[in-house]
Amino acid sequence: MDKVGSRLRSLGIRHLSRVVGLRVLSCWLGCCLGGCTVVRPYQRESLAERCMAPGFGDKSEVKFRAHWEYSRQGTQGGFGDDAGGGGCGCN
Amino acid sequence: MRLQLDGPALGRCAFLLVLLALSGTAQAEQLPQNVSGEAVFRGNYWRDRNTRVLNPTVDLRQQTASGFGVTAAYGLDAITSASVAAGATSDQPFTELRHEVGFGVEAPLVGKSTLSGGYGYSTESDYFSHTASLRAKISLLQDNTVLRFGGDYTHSSVGKRLGPTGYLNMGILHEAHGVAAWSQVLGQTLVASLTYELFVLSGYQNNPYRPVFVAGERREFENLPSLRVRHALGLSGHKMFRFTGTLVPHLVLRPALRFWTDSWGVKNLSPELAVHLPIGPIELRGLLGYFQQWQASFYRSSCGEQPMVFPGAPCYAERGVEFGTTTDGSGNPAPFLTYTSDPKLGSYSTVTTELSIKWRMTVFSHLGPIGAHLSRSVIELSGGMWFAHNAVGNQFGIPLVANDAIGVAGCAALCGAGFANLGLYVPL
Numbered sequence: 001m002d003k004v005g006s007r008l009r010s011l012g013i014r015h016l017s018r019v020v021g022l023r024v025l026s027c028w029l030g031c032c033l034g035g036c037t038v039v040r041p042y043q044r045e046s047l048a049e050r051c052m053a054p055g056f057g058d059k060s061e062v063k064f065r066a067h068w069e070y071s072r073q074g075t076q077g078g079f080g081d082d083a084g085g086g087g088c089g090c091n
Numbered sequence: 092m093r094l095q096l097d098g099p100a101l102g103r104c105a106f107l108l109v110l111l112a113l114s115g116t117a118q119a120e121q122l123p124q125n126v127s128g129e130a131v132f133r134g135n136y137w138r139d140r141n142t143r144v145l146n147p148t149v150d151l152r153q154q155t156a157s158g159f160g161v162t163a164a165y166g167l168d169a170i171t172s173a174s175v176a177a178g179a180t181s182d183q184p185f186t187e188l189r190h191e192v193g194f195g196v197e198a199p200l201v202g203k204s205t206l207s208g209g210y211g212y213s214t215e216s217d218y219f220s221h222t223a224s225l226r227a228k229i230s231l232l233q234d235n236t237v238l239r240f241g242g243d244y245t246h247s248s249v250g251k252r253l254g255p256t257g258y259l260n261m262g263i264l265h266e267a268h269g270v271a272a273w274s275q276v277l278g279q280t281l282v283a284s285l286t287y288e289l290f291v292l293s294g295y296q297n298n299p300y301r302p303v304f305v306a307g308e309r310r311e312f313e314n315l316p317s318l319r320v321r322h323a324l325g326l327s328g329h330k331m332f333r334f335t336g337t338l339v340p341h342l343v344l345r346p347a348l349r350f351w352t353d354s355w356g357v358k359n360l361s362p363e364l365a366v367h368l369p370i371g372p373i374e375l376r377g378l379l380g381y382f383q384q385w386q387a388s389f390y391r392s393s394c395g396e397q398p399m400v401f402p403g404a405p406c407y408a409e410r411g412v413e414f415g416t417t418t419d420g421s422g423n424p425a426p427f428l429t430y431t432s433d434p435k436l437g438s439y440s441t442v443t444t445e446l447s448i449k450w451r452m453t454v455f456s457h458l459g460p461i462g463a464h465l466s467r468s469v470i471e472l473s474g475g476m477w478f479a480h481n482a483v484g485n486q487f488g489i490p491l492v493a494n495d496a497i498g499v500a501g502c503a504a505l506c507g508a509g510f511a512n513l514g515l516y517v518p519l
Binding site: 080 | 270272514
């Protein structure tokens, strides 16, 4: 019974994550492909702001965050251009 | 003398900081991306139940007009009051240093596209790794579409300390990492990015310090599969809302979502929202993140209540969990029995909060050419809390309630850790 329950739970999670993942991905692609406007260099005043740089923040900031997330949550990557790490530092 | 900041004192400090910041100017300053080069000095601090980490880092980046660039980085992890067993119920604290250095070069290709490569080395008393990286950046549609592809290879030697000077080599870990990223400008105030990463880890992946109970016996360390394949997907967007005022000219929202899955059955989902709000020469940023993990297929906590064992901590009533096959002594195939001592492979959730202040040093702008250059520098002060529950929270969290009976050291059901950063960004 436990095995059946855990199988169902696992299937449910798998199904849910697949559905959520596909919806988020299709929304993102829809936004990108639907709005492919070319912004000229002289129109980039707002995009030149530090807080508008694509990604999850300043690189050095993300490096520290990736490091403690790896040590305390066991996750790796997800920030896009994490240089693969090197060194555990997680004892 | 010991400085104590209570709630009202902190409030007064924050008010004075804002007043000081606004006294220089009543107009918001731009915090620009220093594309041509930047030196970043940061002091990071992490504090949880069994570890305090001081992590000063220096990152240098310089680009020439012809498009060539160099980068260099150094980081130190000064881990004090550490536990070699990272979450074990008892062991001896020690202090350890980890040094990390890296450098890279970048060469222009066609237009704004570039090719870059780098090398990094990290050393500590029981873990040594070399990393080689290669990246290609392709810029299209007047820089509105940026594609990045790359790969890294990391070779790590994993050891086990045997006292202050002794050292036992436990194994080698090979890690290949591939990344593909797409950034797209969608309007004058809207940008989005999508990234995919693949990690293939092969070799020694056990933690040689954490013991685990398997079928009533105490095993000195875990027995994990030697191959792990991980996928990571990241989505983020930046939307700027402009206002007519000059003191608070805009607000930026950055929603993001990350998703991981791997061959051990671990799945993670992490949505987050960051809000950037410039007020005069300072910029406030708030971050709220949630993280949910579903456990590895071989993770068990099946021993019931045990003395000195955190609830939900890994424990195996049986001999382990079959996970693939191996060969026995006579070369015949046999089931590979896996057991882990890592609570980070279990199911749990965490919440991360952070508040940061970035302050552009416009006060130097009157001090001649050097002052004008320095006036583009930015100081950052940030701090946050990380909350977790289940075994991870019990083992890494700071006790929030002193007399809690569940946790060994008095950790409540929800446990926290704190972090803080001080940064200086200087344009080169």
